[in-house]
Amino acid sequence: xxxxxxxxxxxxxxxxxxxxxxxxxxxxxxxxxxxxxxxxxxxxxxxxxxxxxxxxxxxxxxxxxxxxxxxxxxxxxxxxxxxxxxxxxxxxxxxxxxxxxxxxxxxxxxxxxxxxxxxxxxxxxxxxxxxxxxxxxxxxxxxxxxxxxxxxxxxxxxxxxxxxxxxxxxxxxxxxxxxxxxxxxxxxxxxxxxxxxxxxxxxxxxxxxxxxxxxxxxxxxxxxxxxxxxxxxxxxxxxxxxxxxxxxxxxxxxxxxxxxxxxxxxxxxxxxxxxxxxxxxxxxxxxxxxxxxxxxxxxxxxxxxxxxxxxxxxxxxxxxxxxxxxxxxxxxxxxxxxxxxxxxxxxxxxxxxxxxxxxxxxxxxxxxxxxxxxxxxxxxxxxxxxxxxxxxxxxxxxxxxxxxxxxxxxxxxxxxxxxxxxxxxxxxxxxxxxxxxxxxxxxxxxxxxxxxxxxxxxxxxxxxxxxxxxxxxxxxxxxxxxxxxxxxxxxxxxxxxxxxxxxxxxxxxxxxxxxxxxxxxxxxxxxxxxxxxxxxxxxxxxxxxxxxxxxxxxxxxxxxxxxxxxxxxxxxxxxxxxxxxxxxxxxxx
Amino acid sequence: xxxxxxxxxxxxxxxxxxxxxxxxxxxxxxxxxxxxxxxxxxxxxxxxxxxxxxxxxxxxxxxxxxxxxxxxxxxxxxxxxxxxxxxxxxxxxxxxxxxxxxxxxxxxxxxxxxxxxxxxxxxxxxxxxxxxxxxxxxxxxxxxxxxxxxxxxxxxxxxxxxxxxxxxxxxxxxxxxxxxxxxx
Numbered sequence: 001x002x003x004x005x006x007x008x009x010x011x012x013x014x015x016x017x018x019x020x021x022x023x024x025x026x027x028x029x030x031x032x033x034x035x036x037x038x039x040x041x042x043x044x045x046x047x048x049x050x051x052x053x054x055x056x057x058x059x060x061x062x063x064x065x066x067x068x069x070x071x072x073x074x075x076x077x078x079x080x081x082x083x084x085x086x087x088x089x090x091x092x093x094x095x096x097x098x099x100x101x102x103x104x105x106x107x108x109x110x111x112x113x114x115x116x117x118x119x120x121x122x123x124x125x126x127x128x129x130x131x132x133x134x135x136x137x138x139x140x141x142x143x144x145x146x147x148x149x150x151x152x153x154x155x156x157x158x159x160x161x162x163x164x165x166x167x168x169x170x171x172x173x174x175x176x177x178x179x180x181x182x183x184x185x186x187x188x189x190x191x192x193x194x195x196x197x198x199x200x201x202x203x204x205x206x207x208x209x210x211x212x213x214x215x216x217x218x219x220x221x222x223x224x225x226x227x228x229x230x231x232x233x234x235x236x237x238x239x240x241x242x243x244x245x246x247x248x249x250x251x252x253x254x255x256x257x258x259x260x261x262x263x264x265x266x267x268x269x270x271x272x273x274x275x276x277x278x279x280x281x282x283x284x285x286x287x288x289x290x291x292x293x294x295x296x297x298x299x300x301x302x303x304x305x306x307x308x309x310x311x312x313x314x315x316x317x318x319x320x321x322x323x324x325x326x327x328x329x330x331x332x333x334x335x336x337x338x339x340x341x342x343x344x345x346x347x348x349x350x351x352x353x354x355x356x357x358x359x360x361x362x363x364x365x366x367x368x369x370x371x372x373x374x375x376x377x378x379x380x381x382x383x384x385x386x387x388x389x390x391x392x393x394x395x396x397x398x399x400x401x402x403x404x405x406x407x408x409x410x411x412x413x414x415x416x417x418x419x420x421x422x423x424x425x426x427x428x429x430x431x432x433x434x435x436x437x438x439x440x441x442x443x444x445x446x447x448x449x450x451x452x453x454x455x456x457x458x459x460x461x462x463x464x465x466x467x468x469x470x471x472x473x474x475x476x477x478x479x480x481x482x483x484x485x486x487x488x489x490x491x492x493x494x495x496x497x498x499x500x501x502x503x504x505x506x507x508x509x510x511x512x513x514x515x516x517x518x519x520x521x522x523x524x525x526x527x528x529x530x531x532x533x534x535x536x537x538x539x540x541x542x543x544x545x546x547x548x549x550x551x552x553x554x555x556x557x558x559x560x561x562x563x564x565x566x567x568x569x570x571x572x573x574x575x576x577x578x579x580x581x582x583x584x585x586x587x588x589x
Numbered sequence: 590x591x592x593x594x595x596x597x598x599x600x601x602x603x604x605x606x607x608x609x610x611x612x613x614x615x616x617x618x619x620x621x622x623x624x625x626x627x628x629x630x631x632x633x634x635x636x637x638x639x640x641x642x643x644x645x646x647x648x649x650x651x652x653x654x655x656x657x658x659x660x661x662x663x664x665x666x667x668x669x670x671x672x673x674x675x676x677x678x679x680x681x682x683x684x685x686x687x688x689x690x691x692x693x694x695x696x697x698x699x700x701x702x703x704x705x706x707x708x709x710x711x712x713x714x715x716x717x718x719x720x721x722x723x724x725x726x727x728x729x730x731x732x733x734x735x736x737x738x739x740x741x742x743x744x745x746x747x748x749x750x751x752x753x754x755x756x757x758x759x760x761x762x763x764x765x766x767x768x769x770x771x772x773x
Contacts (some may be wrong), residue, residue: 124624313673
């Protein structure tokens with residue numbers, strides 16, 4: 001069923017065949033043939049961004065909120081280099097992206113041509129795989145293979161670099177069979193080893209202090225994985241905690257939910273991890289923000305680790321039962337095997353454990369002292385959460401990176417997967433605003449809110465213009481403390497409160513800035529007026545920059561400081577941060 | 590000490606490496622496609638693994654497959670990671686840790702230029718014969734030897750040539766293959 005067409009037309013045809021409806025991009029000299037082909041069709045809608053980094057984060061938000069791959073189209077040279085941050089972000093958070101980069105004609109490659117860069121060289125270490133297409137004959141196979149690689153196994157970004165002469169060249173387009181397509185060497189393992197799963201269930205059946213530690217892998221595995229996690233939790237009666245990337249896979253309203261774990265996780269989640277006897281890690285990777293000191297990490301537990309990427313297993317923490325496979329399939333098997341052995345949750349056996357957890361919960365590690373005179377950032381998020389609960393629309397939250405991100409993770413609660421988009425692994429300031437644009441493109445009728453900080457949001461503020469152009473009514477909820485709050489907190493903790501460049505000076509007037517872009521601006525600094533101002537933001541049918549002036553020096557707590565195990569977490573009533581870390585902790589490099 | 594100069598804390602938690610390092614020979618079967626060597630080498634540098642020796646060449650032209658033999662020095666835990674990280678690369682088919690699997694042979698080839706006259710020249714020839722080194726170039730005052738064997742055999746030949754007028758050495762790096770009838 002081959003059909004003659006140009007390389008540029010093949011790009012559009014392959015996107016259409018893959019069911020792509022939206023792509024995020026920015027044109028340039030080398031990409032013009034593809035843009036010309038796009039102009040002459042209406043299957044794939046192009047969203048014009050203001051900076052290529054914005055395009056990559058939009059595609060990430062789009063992908064994370066839909067489960068479909070996000071697609072980016074950029075030109076050669078600076079177009080490609082600007083996309084590198086978003087590609088790296090997608091690699092660390094396992095987000096499926098296809099990034100098509102234009103390249104100078106093959107005859108000019110290596111000549112330091114105008115807008116030439118070694119795109120495949122630069123992106124080799126920040127993609128799951130990448131291609132330089134040297135002949136139009138290879139293009140159909142490579143385009144479809146890129147989608148396969150991006151979306152299967154552990155998802156990730158794939159770059160396809162297409163020289164301009166290949167875009168012009170005419171060749172035969174075909175849609176390859178999936179089996180012939182597959183790189184013979186690329187065979188992700190999706191079914192877990194049955195013996196290992198049985199061993200895991202046996203451990204779970206004997207557990208007295210168990211905990212489920214779940215991560216982004218559950219979300220990547222699809223909505224059925226979240227359903228199965230809920231079912232397994234109900235069957236077993238075990239407590240569940242989750243990483244930053246896994247929020248929403250287990251409902252925050254469920255009594256078995258312990259809250260997020262890790263550096264800024266709850267007291268109960270971290271102590272449950274520290275004191276458990278069986279840890280069931282589903283789709284998380286023992287990131288250093290989770291483990292703290294490895295030698296003091298959950299010292300007395302038997303650990304089960306389910307991960308689709310074999311290299312994640314035993315990379316950081318040695319586990320007793322490794323299971324390589326797709327989270328959903330392994331969860332299904334665990335449920336089946338559990339059911340075949342018992343029809344009772346281990347309610348009685350783990351009652352003492354739940355009693356212990358109840359004591360930790362009673363500590364109230366997310367508490368904070370509220371104020372009548374100044375808006376506390378945690379309270380602002382709680383008010384936002386309460387207001388959005390009353391909305392009939394689906395609510396999606398994106399964040400930037402820093403204190404506001406952690407407060408959002410602690411105080412905004414998620415009951416569904418794919419509704420929380422944040423930069424976890426790379427920690428990319430400037431992620432949230434464009435990610436919100438991408439989410440809103442995918443879900444035009446939803447309420448999409450970027451919980452932001454005034455420092456992060458300025459890194460990709462230009463995408464406000466994209467939101468206005470495409471009438472995307474995103475809400476940007478800026479917790480403005482005139483500080484890079486997390487940097488300031490670390491400087492208090494570790495650097496004698498010497499605030500080297502961690503304050504925001506010469507801030508723009510965000511209300512005027514919003515208006516300059518053609519959106520709406522709102523400012524609020526009085527706690528008494530916050531609810532009304534949030535209502536005003538939610539009622540406005542268009543993009544809003546909401547500047548919430550908050551307490552300047554609030555610390556994000558609880559916190560596990562450097563050099564400390566989980567059970568030495570700093571709680572909110574701690575007065576003097578500067579004296580907490582001892583000399584030994586300070587010397588950790 | 591001035592407070593401003595004191596060592597400070599960090600966002601990271603580091604633990605001391607307590608395992609001993611080992612030298613292992615890995616055999617990596619890959620698709621022979623542009624950039625594959627850069628992918629493998631880039632992985633080693635990006636993740637801080639040490640390469641002692643690396644050889645690569647196409648071995649099955651029809652299937653466009655290449656074999657990379659790489660000698661690494663790492664702790665047992667890191668060795669497992671190196672294998673798994675290599676297997677993550679899309680064009681990598683299989684990775685065998687030959688040292689861990691145990692039953693394999695390894696050879697290296699070296700070209701060695703030695704200059705000398707008189708008694709030195711005669712001694713050079715006697716030693717070359719003992720090491721079964723072939724003369725592949727000769728002038729009245731020099732030889733180029735080709736010597737194959739395990740790396741330590743080549744090391745000792747070079748050490749012997751050193752006082753006799755060693756000029757320069759080129760080594761291919763290690764090639765290794767499993768014993769017995771089965772391929773990798």
